[in-house]
Amino acid sequence: MSWENTVRERRRGRRRKDHYEGKIAGADSSRKKLSAACDWLITEAWEAGIVGEIHGWVIDKVHEIRKEANRRDGNAA
Numbered sequence: 001m002s003w004e005n006t007v008r009e010r011r012r013g014r015r016r017k018d019h020y021e022g023k024i025a026g027a028d029s030s031r032k033k034l035s036a037a038c039d040w041l042i043t044e045a046w047e048a049g050i051v052g053e054i055h056g057w058v059i060d061k062v063h064e065i066r067k068e069a070n071r072r073d074g075n076a077a
Contacts (some may be wrong), residue, residue, distance in 0.1 A: 016043060018056050024061065030069035037062045 020040035
């Protein structure tokens with residue numbers, strides 16, 4: 001992959017990241033946040049092999065949402 005293509009793909013990846021983080025932030029429940037994160041993961045799976053860094057963003061966000069959901073469930077009990 002040429003340097004220009006690498007830069008272009010990373011830029012596209014960042015735009016997708018921003019888009020899905022906006023969807024996650026706008027969700028009003030943990031379940032909807034997790035659904036948006038899964039949508040992001042599916043989208044990135046289709047784009048797999050472009051940049052390994054993107055996989056880390058998705059996994060980090062899913063773990064963050066799961067922790068938040070577990071905290072809420074623990075406080076509600």
